[in-house]
Amino acid sequence: MTEDYKEMLAPRATRLALEVRNLRVSVAGSDVDIVKSVSLGLVPGEILGLVGESGSGKTTVGLALLAYCRKGLRISGGSVRIDGQEVLSLSARELKKARGRLVSLIPQDPGTALNPILRIGTQLIECYADRRSATEDKLLELLRLVKLPDSPAFLRAYPHQLSGGQQQRVGIAMAFANRPRVIVMDEPTTGLDVTTQSHVLDTIRSLCKEHAVAAIYVSHDLAVVGALCDRIAVMYSGQIVELGSTAQVLSSPAHPYTRALIDAVPDLDRDTAVTGIPGSAPEPSHRPAGCPFSPRCTYAEHRCTGAFPPMTEIRAGQIVHCVRANEIRVDPPSARPVEHESAEERSIALAVSDLEAFHGSVQVLKGLSFTIHRGSCVALVGESGSGKTTTARCLAGLHRDQRGQVLFDGELVPPHASERSLHLRRRIQYIFQNPYASLNPRRTIGQSVAMALQQFEPTSSAEARRRVVAALDEVSLPSTSADRYPHQLSGGQRQRVAIARALIVGPELLICDEVTSALDVSVQAVVVELLTQLRRDRNLAMLFVTHNLAVARNIAQNVAVMQSGRIVEFGKVQDVLHSPTADETQRLLADTPRFAFSVP
Amino acid sequence: MSLLGASWRWLRDLKAGAVGLLVGFLIVAGALIGPLLAPESPFDFVGAPFDLPSSYALLGTDLMGRDVLSRLLWGGMQILGLSAVATLAGVLIGTLLGIICGYLKGTTDDIIMRLLDVAMAFPQTVLALLFLSILGPKPWLIATLVTAIHIPQVARVMRSVALRVSEEDYIRYAEAIGLSTRRIITREILPNLTAPLMVELGLRFTYSIALIAGLGFLGLMADPSAPDWGMMINENRIGMLSNPWAVAAPVFILAILTIGTNVFTDALTGTRRAKPTLPVEETEVSATAGKIVGSGNNEAEK
Numbered sequence: 001m002t003e004d005y006k007e008m009l010a011p012r013a014t015r016l017a018l019e020v021r022n023l024r025v026s027v028a029g030s031d032v033d034i035v036k037s038v039s040l041g042l043v044p045g046e047i048l049g050l051v052g053e054s055g056s057g058k059t060t061v062g063l064a065l066l067a068y069c070r071k072g073l074r075i076s077g078g079s080v081r082i083d084g085q086e087v088l089s090l091s092a093r094e095l096k097k098a099r100g101r102l103v104s105l106i107p108q109d110p111g112t113a114l115n116p117i118l119r120i121g122t123q124l125i126e127c128y129a130d131r132r133s134a135t136e137d138k139l140l141e142l143l144r145l146v147k148l149p150d151s152p153a154f155l156r157a158y159p160h161q162l163s164g165g166q167q168q169r170v171g172i173a174m175a176f177a178n179r180p181r182v183i184v185m186d187e188p189t190t191g192l193d194v195t196t197q198s199h200v201l202d203t204i205r206s207l208c209k210e211h212a213v214a215a216i217y218v219s220h221d222l223a224v225v226g227a228l229c230d231r232i233a234v235m236y237s238g239q240i241v242e243l244g245s246t247a248q249v250l251s252s253p254a255h256p257y258t259r260a261l262i263d264a265v266p267d268l269d270r271d272t273a274v275t276g277i278p279g280s281a282p283e284p285s286h287r288p289a290g291c292p293f294s295p296r297c298t299y300a301e302h303r304c305t306g307a308f309p310p311m312t313e314i315r316a317g318q319i320v321h322c323v324r325a326n327e328i329r330v331d332p333p334s335a336r337p338v339e340h341e342s343a344e345e346r347s348i349a350l351a352v353s354d355l356e357a358f359h360g361s362v363q364v365l366k367g368l369s370f371t372i373h374r375g376s377c378v379a380l381v382g383e384s385g386s387g388k389t390t391t392a393r394c395l396a397g398l399h400r401d402q403r404g405q406v407l408f409d410g411e412l413v414p415p416h417a418s419e420r421s422l423h424l425r426r427r428i429q430y431i432f433q434n435p436y437a438s439l440n441p442r443r444t445i446g447q448s449v450a451m452a453l454q455q456f457e458p459t460s461s462a463e464a465r466r467r468v469v470a471a472l473d474e475v476s477l478p479s480t481s482a483d484r485y486p487h488q489l490s491g492g493q494r495q496r497v498a499i500a501r502a503l504i505v506g507p508e509l510l511i512c513d514e515v516t517s518a519l520d521v522s523v524q525a526v527v528v529e530l531l532t533q534l535r536r537d538r539n540l541a542m543l544f545v546t547h548n549l550a551v552a553r554n555i556a557q558n559v560a561v562m563q564s565g566r567i568v569e570f571g572k573v574q575d576v577l578h579s580p581t582a583d584e585t586q587r588l589l590a591d592t593p594r595f596a597f598s599v600p
Numbered sequence: 601m602s603l604l605g606a607s608w609r610w611l612r613d614l615k616a617g618a619v620g621l622l623v624g625f626l627i628v629a630g631a632l633i634g635p636l637l638a639p640e641s642p643f644d645f646v647g648a649p650f651d652l653p654s655s656y657a658l659l660g661t662d663l664m665g666r667d668v669l670s671r672l673l674w675g676g677m678q679i680l681g682l683s684a685v686a687t688l689a690g691v692l693i694g695t696l697l698g699i700i701c702g703y704l705k706g707t708t709d710d711i712i713m714r715l716l717d718v719a720m721a722f723p724q725t726v727l728a729l730l731f732l733s734i735l736g737p738k739p740w741l742i743a744t745l746v747t748a749i750h751i752p753q754v755a756r757v758m759r760s761v762a763l764r765v766s767e768e769d770y771i772r773y774a775e776a777i778g779l780s781t782r783r784i785i786t787r788e789i790l791p792n793l794t795a796p797l798m799v800e801l802g803l804r805f806t807y808s809i810a811l812i813a814g815l816g817f818l819g820l821m822a823d824p825s826a827p828d829w830g831m832m833i834n835e836n837r838i839g840m841l842s843n844p845w846a847v848a849a850p851v852f853i854l855a856i857l858t859i860g861t862n863v864f865t866d867a868l869t870g871t872r873r874a875k876p877t878l879p880v881e882e883t884e885v886s887a888t889a890g891k892i893v894g895s896g897n898n899e900a901e902k
Contacts, residue, residue, distance in 0.1 A: 397776055398772055438770055438773055
């Protein structure tokens with residue numbers, strides 16, 4: 001098996017651009033493996049997507065290709081050959097030369113990766129080994145390459161003068177400056193909205209193809225990877241569990257984890273509801289013997305708990321580590337269709353008319369009017385800067401400078417929370433985008449949730465405790481989590497705490513501000529399922545802010561598309577997505593990454 | 601139960617800090633029970649002036665022929681007591697002002713901070729001397745003056761931290777459900793300032809000791825005959841060649857105490873549990889360079 005592994009891991013080629021063999025990364029000073037035994041091969045010009053949830057080790061693998069690992073970890077075994085040269089055995093001095101020339105990195109957040117006090121030109125020059133060779137013509141050519149304005153003025157700009165997409169393009173230019181053999185990309189488009197993301201992906205794809213650069217694209221989003229990559233490697237618990245061409249992996253996934261990941265991705269082309277993956281990935285120190293996915297796997301049987309399943313090649317180019325791969329491959333997907341509910345016959349909960357909002361002298365919202373019916377959800381969609389979050393904050397009473405009329409249940413809603421009645425504040429609840437900032441780090445989960453309850457209905461501490469446990473139970477968190485602190489929970493768990501905190505006071509309108517954008521796709525699916533169920537059970541009216549139309553389709557009945565402070569299209573979600581009338585909607589639809597395949 | 605367990609785990613993480621804490625604790629405890637251990641009365645004349653250490657006076661005698669060891673054991677009460685009171689009061693008031701400014705911003709912030717700027721503009725020791733010479737050296741006056749010197753500096757540092765914390769979403773949430781301003785300040789913001797607060801406490805305590813020892817050195821303590829570490833250094837330095845211990849002993853104790861407190865507060869900054877919202881370097885910068893942050897960061901904060 002090991003003799004011909006090259007052919008199994010990569011298409012037949014004369015010379016591999018990247019060859020990884022049994023790569024192992026451990027916690028320094030212990031035998032706990034973060035990544036164990038990863039093998040890969042890439043030919044020049046090929047893009048491989050490395051997919052998995054948080055904690056799967058995908059970023060660690062990506063960084064190890066530069067012979068780098070985070071503090072506290074060490075690369076404890078295996079080999080990484082780039083263009084035939086072993087990287088892991090290089091001295092510190094040679095490594096410095098190799099990084100950026102042989103292999104380079106495009107980091108996740110371009111905003112923090114660029115030095116804020118240096119001009120773009122200066123930072124580009126720094127990429128070159130011989131700085132004198134970096135003439136202005138050469139830099140302008142580099143800018144043209146990544147489709148940035150090739151003017152000397154641009155070279156003199158500072159990072160903060162650029163948009164997020166432009167900053168990321170500068171990051172790409174820096175990575176490409178020396179024409180490396182391999183580029184590692186660590187979720188370079190997560191912070192960008194769909195339109196910018198789709199343009200950046202186009203640029204990356206054409207650059208890799210034209211210059212025959214092999215690329216590893218690390219991401220948790222299968223939709224993005226499916227749109228960009230030639231092949232996909234699915235990682236779980238520090239190991240590759242499935243590897244194959246994009247079409248193979250996405251259209252006939254043979255590993256249960258791959259299937260679960262695909263079911264979690266909201267897709268515009270499929271009429272199926274997203275399904276989350278129950279449970280969470282095991283900690284590196286507590287990985288079960290046998291298949292690490294078996295505790296969460298619906299196909300698991302006694303064979304799965306013995307040893308890690310051996311590699312099986314189920315067809316040319318597609319390998320999988322699962323004892324039941326051949327059965328699973330032909331098993332029809334258990335897709336549930338999205339249920340279309342109509343909201344019209346229900347009573348109106350919230351009516352907004354001519355809402356205007358200002359940031360200083362800038363008018364951010366230019367007269368919004370829409371209604372939300374009881375028991376239904378309106379999705380507010382648009383690219384960044386279109387005013388979605390400002391709208392949500394206005395309704396939540398967090399933005400003072402607003403005009404217009406907001407009626408909740410026929411009652412006039414004052415602009416700021418401090419002017420609203422206790423009753424009104426209780427009935428309108430807000431959930432924040434970032435679950436890492438919305439919980440006080442100094443309070444236990446129980447205290448945070450109880451604080452919301454005590455604010456509206458002062459109760460005895462025993463009664464409050466009972467209600468808190470019940471609220472946590474409603475969002476599927478164990479009662480023990482009440483005594484935990486936020487930093488002890490994962491992002492998805494924190495967001496569920498935030499939902500419990502909003503629910504415990506008995507709200508009638510829930511405003512969710514991009515609540516899933518900081519979460520993994522699999523966790524996003526869990527949260528979407530949870531919110532849908534709660535909306536039905538409690539007849540909640542909901543405003544769901546998102547930049548992803550596919551998510552909107554899964555959670556909302558009506559959708560409002562925003563563009564520069566105005567609603568340009570409003571209607572039933574299936575009507576808007578199937579026959580969009582506004583240019584902005586059509587553009588957003590075109591830019592949303594989708595699977596170009598069908599699950600059998 | 602969990603509080604005890606948690607605070608033990610927290611202390612165990614300190615390591616170097618534990619040493620600092622131990623040193624500081626020994627000296628404070630020594631100063632508290634010292635009077636009970638002192639072999640002689642600090643006011644009795646036991647020998648000739650500036651006698652070298654001997655069996656009846658283990659650290660020799662001072663300029664009046666009094667026992668240096670006994671005076672050393674008695675001499676910490678006043679300086680440590682005044683320092684503790686001045687530190688607690690100064691940090692408490694300064695922190696509250698800082699949070700109020702950092703959270704409310706706007707006019708309140710402008711008025712309070714400009715008034716504190718005025719207070720900071722005066723040379724503090726000179727101002728303290730002025731008040732002491734007008735009103736006479738009294739313990740309460742010394743404590744009040746040192747407190748007043750601390751307030752603007754503490755307020756500066758705490759304001760910059762509170763500015764950051766009050767931008768967090770959990771503060772927005774508290775506003776959205778209508779929590780009162782008083783509760784937001786005491787229950788939401790204050791607990792998140794524990795790390796810089798502890799650092800400030802330690803730092804201000806050492807400053808207080810230095811200031812009060814300095815006042816003692818200048819002979820401005822309430823009772824000129826009462827034993828005091830700062831004053832001992834001053835009155836005995838004329839006989840430094842005859843009995844160096846009369847000067848070296850109080851200097852040594854003050855130095856050890858200051859170093860111990862600093863090591864402890866440094867370690868506090870480094871522990872993970874003590875800084876939930878702030879990166880290490882920011883806490884350190886704002887703590888060790890309080891004045892620099894105060895004057896230099898003015899533009900950036902706005």
